[in-house]
Amino acid sequence: MNEIDTSQLLVQMRAMAAAAQGQPAAAPQPANGPADFGALLKQSIDGVNKLQKASGDLGNAFVMGDPTVSLAEVMIAKQKSGIAFQATVQVRNKLLEAYKQIMSMQV
Numbered sequence: 001m002n003e004i005d006t007s008q009l010l011v012q013m014r015a016m017a018a019a020a021q022g023q024p025a026a027a028p029q030p031a032n033g034p035a036d037f038g039a040l041l042k043q044s045i046d047g048v049n050k051l052q053k054a055s056g057d058l059g060n061a062f063v064m065g066d067p068t069v070s071l072a073e074v075m076i077a078k079q080k081s082g083i084a085f086q087a088t089v090q091v092r093n094k095l096l097e098a099y100k101q102i103m104s105m106q107v
Contacts, residue, residue: 054081055078059077
């Protein structure tokens with residue numbers, strides 16, 4: 001069975017997230033040392049929050065009758081924010097599961 005390279009997987013996920021947001025893909029960061037997990041987690045949560053705010057703003061603009069906002073744009077923004085939120089919840093669930101396993105270990 002093949003070993004999964006987590007650093008390469010993280011680079012690919014960032015590239016896909018940037019492409020989904022319509023931004024150019026950032027240059028891959030070198031994997032010289034351990035990444036700051038807290039900073040990565042905060043950055044991910046901030047990204048989800050930004051997507052949710054943007055979808056809410058688009059929805060409000062559409063409801064208010066802004067002619068530059070289409071229903072398709074609103075629906076796509078809502079789906080993007082929903083998927084990002086569900087992914088964040090899944091990461092949280094996995095972290096809690098790992099924490100529980102670590103806490104139940106006998107020393």
